[in-house]
Amino acid sequence: MSMVLKGCLNIWRDCLLFVIIRMNNWYKLICNNCELQLSGTLNGGQSFRWSKHLEDNQECWIGVFKKRVWILKQNETEILYKVFETKCGFEKKEIEERNELYNNILKDYFQLNLSLREYYQQWSEADPIFKKAAQQFYGIRILNQDVTENIFSFICSSNNNISRISSMVNKLAKFYGDKICEINGETYYSFPDVENLTQPGVEAKLRENGFGYRAKYITKSAEMIKEKGGEMWLEKLKGMDYEEAKESLMTLTGIGAKVADCICLMSLGHLGALPVDTHVYQIAAKFYMPHIRNKKTVTKKMYDEIGDHFRKLYGPLAGWAHTVLFCADLKKFQGEL
Numbered sequence: 001m002s003m004v005l006k007g008c009l010n011i012w013r014d015c016l017l018f019v020i021i022r023m024n025n026w027y028k029l030i031c032n033n034c035e036l037q038l039s040g041t042l043n044g045g046q047s048f049r050w051s052k053h054l055e056d057n058q059e060c061w062i063g064v065f066k067k068r069v070w071i072l073k074q075n076e077t078e079i080l081y082k083v084f085e086t087k088c089g090f091e092k093k094e095i096e097e098r099n100e101l102y103n104n105i106l107k108d109y110f111q112l113n114l115s116l117r118e119y120y121q122q123w124s125e126a127d128p129i130f131k132k133a134a135q136q137f138y139g140i141r142i143l144n145q146d147v148t149e150n151i152f153s154f155i156c157s158s159n160n161n162i163s164r165i166s167s168m169v170n171k172l173a174k175f176y177g178d179k180i181c182e183i184n185g186e187t188y189y190s191f192p193d194v195e196n197l198t199q200p201g202v203e204a205k206l207r208e209n210g211f212g213y214r215a216k217y218i219t220k221s222a223e224m225i226k227e228k229g230g231e232m233w234l235e236k237l238k239g240m241d242y243e244e245a246k247e248s249l250m251t252l253t254g255i256g257a258k259v260a261d262c263i264c265l266m267s268l269g270h271l272g273a274l275p276v277d278t279h280v281y282q283i284a285a286k287f288y289m290p291h292i293r294n295k296k297t298v299t300k301k302m303y304d305e306i307g308d309h310f311r312k313l314y315g316p317l318a319g320w321a322h323t324v325l326f327c328a329d330l331k332k333f334q335g336e337l
Contacts, residue, residue, distance in 0.1 A: 026080040029103050033076050035116050037139030042072075044327045046143050046266055048153050048166040049173075049191075062183065064173070065146065066105055067190040069180050079106065084181040084188075110141050123314055123321045129287050130314075130321060133328040140324045147234050147267040149191040151225075151252070154259045155217050171209055172218075176202070194230055197222035217254030224252055242270040257303055265319040273319045274307040279329050280322065281306065288313075 042050040042061050050063035053071075060073035069084040083102050107113065116139060124131035149169075156168040169191075176192035176199070197218060206215035225233060237245050245268050249260040257276075264273035274280070276298060284306045285293045292302055307318075314321040 026082060027099050027102055029079040029081065029106055030077065031074070031079045031110075031112060033074060034138055035112065036074070036079065036110055036141055037137075038072055038074050038079075040137055040140045040327050041110070041143065044140065044323070045162055046323075047145060048156075048162065048169040049149075051166075062188075064180065064188055064190065065109060065149075067178070067180065068105075069183065069188045070106075071183075081106070084183065086178070086180055109144055111144050112141075116141060119317060119320070123324075126313055126315075130325065133325055137324050137328050140327055142271060142320045142323060143266055144269070145267045146191065147237060147263065148194055150263050150267040151221065151249070151255070152191075152197070152218055154262045155221060155254045156211070156214055157259065157262075158214060158217070158254060168211060168214070171206075171211075172197075175205065175209075194222050194225050194234075198226050214254065220253040221255070238268055240268075242273060245270065246273070257300070261307075261319070265323075271317045271320050272311055272315075274310055274322055275319070276303045276306050279326055283322075283325055283329055284309065 038061055039052075039059070042063065043052065047063065047065070049065065050061050053060050053062055055071070055073065058073055060071055062069065062071050064070070067085065071082040073080050081102070083098070120134050120138065124134055152172060153165065153169050156165050156172075160168075170189075173189040173191050174187075176196040177189035180188045180190055182188070202222075203215045203219040206218060211218070229236070237248060240248065242264060245264055246257070246260045249255050249263055250257065255263075259275075261273040261275040264270040265275065276284075281292075281298050285295075289306065289309060292306070295302065298306075310322050311318040
């Protein structure tokens, strides 16, 4: 047997071993369900790459982030998960070390360094309405998402619903991302880099596939990000303070105050950012700010007033606290949890 063939067989064997280990073993992350509730967190309109499935008659979630496919499920004290990625050829020792790597990725993604129980107590003491919502919507966390995916996902969110946004985001990944793996006949792709969205013909293809006017917003914003410096500009965003980051995002086509606040909250670490949409306005008008009821439009002044009201009520993590109220307001959650 030639050395080349032997080497290829060894790589194939290692790849097969890696796949088998990933397929038949669940990794484990210690996490109390009071600190993280998968259903409310992954299905609340933050990320659009997660879908609910049943495995062994237990609810689990399949999603894509960090160029990997993840299957997550939980019990009262643990998150159990599998990971699929395109890399192979790891030795057994390296595979065992993956558990620590994956745990750290999940901790960062769910921002588990922050004790949610303590903040829930603070917010409940400040607001009896929050206290009531928290009884059912415990463990709602803000995801620490990739800024590129977050930008283009929320450009797709304009005048749209979660189901259609999810479809558009998955199409962007399928058309311009990289294939990761197939699971139960479903192919999963990583989200594309900005460079891939500046290719000729992107806008036309997106229009053909139901993106409408958002196709132009996506391609124009991708070109603008590229002109500003591409990945270097996106990294620079992470070092800006809240107001500067928000203003910079609003220079992109299709991004107004609400979308900019979503990105600041979910990708740039500005946990006091509070995106004001129809749901948030209705919550504010009904329970907190009766003087804004029956207003036909949310002006910039009113938008800022609503955000400032909740920042004063909840403190520096007001955007996180209000996300719990947002989840409680979504009809699809009522009766589900």
